[in-house]
Amino acid sequence: MKKNKITQSISTAIGALALMGMAMPVVAEEDSGWYLGVGGGSSRATIAxxxxIADLLESGYTTTEFNSDTKDFGFKIYGGYQFNRHISIEGGYFDLGEFSYTATTMPAGTSFGELEFGGWNLDVxxxxxxTEKSSLFGRIGAHNSKASVDFVGTGAVNVLNPRFQKTSTDYKFGFGYQYEMTERVTFRIExxxxxxxxxxGNHxxxxxxxxxxxxxxGTRSRPEATPAPAPRAVVAAPVQPVTMVQYCSALEIQFEIANDDIQRIDRERxxxxxxxxxxxxxxxxxIEGHSDSVGTRADNLRLSQQRAQSVVDYLVREHGIDRDRLSATGYGESRPVADNSTEAGKQANRRINAVIDCATDIEGLTPLPERITLAMELEFDTDGSKIDSKYHDQLANVAEYLRSHPDLTATLEGHTDNTSxxxxxxxxxxxxxxxxxxxxTHFGIDRSRLTAEGFGATRRDTYNVTASGRQENRRVTIVLGYPK
Incomplete structure (x- = not known):
């Protein structure tokens, strides 16, 4: 009987998981996300x-032997919503199986009882x-469950009421360990x-x-590991002619998530x-502003307009360009240039384009040589500030570059993923x-040439839903060459 029950349980779990998958919103909100789970294993009961024995004795039967089967196969299917990397809520269905006892009595007879237990739960x-991929977790919640008890008597044992059922609400708790096998699939033991x-009447x-x-x-496939990027020189490229009457430039300005700030490295462009x-x-x-497809169309349209307007305002404020010569339009997510299903694609779509009136030449568009910007990013462990040894050689290159260019300064921008x-x-x-x-300490760079600034979690490069996304947001960006 239990073997058939295990087969039926697995089939039920798979079917219900598929139904929940069709009903569950397939979205990944910023710093949050939906998930589905299925689990099974050994269930054990405490038989009273x-x-x-006391009940049988009260009815006139002395128990001479008592055997119980307190183990079975149990399973559960559930859906959850993760609010951040520390808290989620889960709800689902569980079936813990069947448990039984057999009591042999005097006068000669037997009393057989079988318990089935299952229901619904909601947990925090x-x-x-x-580590980046593994976590401990604990849960506490409530369950609304139905207990069904069947009794059979043989010989001298007479059973007056062979079946009882009761639905009740009670508490539950648990703990476990989980490991992210991929960006989408997580393994748990619990x-x-x-x-x-x-x-x-027994508890x-x-x-x-x-x-x-x-x-x-809503997560993305985990990219293959690549070597840490070496420091790179980023030089603004001149606007290129598209036709004889118009020039167009993408400017290569890409924005951080939910952000319209213009970063140091983009001011050169x-x-x-x-x-x-x-x-x-x-x-x-x-100026044309664009966004990725995360969020509502209305929010993306508003954000892309803010990004375009921020470039207009910067040109007026920092370079004295007449505002009447500038206009801004936000197009939201309607004009993607890359695939929004990948993090790289989303970042490419958070951009600015500039469409420029006709001119007879493009002479004079090369920025001043001394205004080269060199950028480098270092990633950190969770809540950590220790520099990984894999960055030591690259920092040596940065130091050498600073020594070779004594007029340059460096701004060190610190970032993190979400916390308070x-x-x-x-x-x-x-x-x-x-x-x-x-x-x-290691290279003798004059501290007066270095500025350290912390930006908290306000300037994310990617979404905080996945472990790799959170890792990318725990970083320090080194920007050289932009004057204070």
Whole structure:
């Protein structure tokens, strides 16, 4: 009977998982996400042996032998929503199986009882990350369950009421370990305890020791490991002619998530556009803002308009360009240039284009040589500020570059993934300062040439849903060459 039940349980779990998959929104909100899970394993019950023997004795039967089967196969299917890397909520269906006892009595007879237990649960799950891919977690919640008890008597044992059922609500708790096998699939092992009312007045506990697989929606495939990037020189490129009557430039300005700030490294590129406008005072420029597809269309349209307007405002404020020569339009997510299903594609779509009036030449668009910008990014462990040894050689190159160009300064920008604002600000500042200290201590760079700034979690390169996304946001960016 139990073998057939295991087969039926697995089939039920797979079918229900498919139905939940069709019903669950397949979206990945910023710093959150939906997921589905299925698990199964050994379930164990606490049989109220003493109470059963006492009940039989009260009915005139002395128990001479008592045997119980307290183990079976249990399974559960569930859906969850992860609010951040530490807290999620889960709800689903569970079936812990069947448990039985047989009591041999005097006068000669037997009393056989069988318990079935299953229902629905809702839990809060708290996670404690150990590494980028692994976490410990604990859960506490409530379950609404039905207990069904069947009794059979033989020989002298007479059963008056052969079946009892009761639905009740009680508490449950558990703990476990999980490991992210891929960006979408997570493996879990877990132990849970369900408090139970067995329908005949006895209370006990049922335990489930399960192995689980979780599928997360809206994440991306984990990229293959690549060597840490070497410092790279980024020089603004001149605006290129498209036709005889119009020039168009993408400017290569890409924005961080939900952000319209213009970063240091992009100000050099805007300098090229400003140089063009100063050289040709009769031309006008239309700035086009674009976004990725995460979020609502209305929000993306608004954000892309803000990004375009921020470039207009910067040209007016920093370079004195007449506002009447500039216009801005946001196109939201309607004009992608890359695949929004990947993080790289989303970042490419968070961009600015500039469409420029006709001019007879493009002379004079090369930025000043001394305004070269050199950028480098270092990633950090969770809540850590220690510099990984894999970056030591690259920092040596940065130091050599600073020694070779004594007029240059360096700004060290610290960032982190999501945590409380005060904690994020402190950690990001510590990361930036640790890089500054390393350059001073190991290479003798004058501290007055270094500025360390922490930006907390306000400037993310990618979404915080996945472990690799959070890793990319825990970084320090070194920007050289832009004057203070």
């Amino acid at each position: 042996r003493a109470d059963i 799950v708290a996670m404690l990350p150990l 132990a849970e305890r369900y408090r139970m009312d067995d329908a005949v 006990g506990d049922l335990d489930l020791f399960s192995v689980n697989l979780i599928y997360r929606f 805007i300098l090229v556009l400003a140089t063009f406008l100063e050289k040709y005072p009769d031309t006008k420029v239309h 604002p005060d904690r994020a600000q402190r950690i990001s500042q510590e990361r930036a300062q640790s890089v500054a200290n390393y350059l001073v």
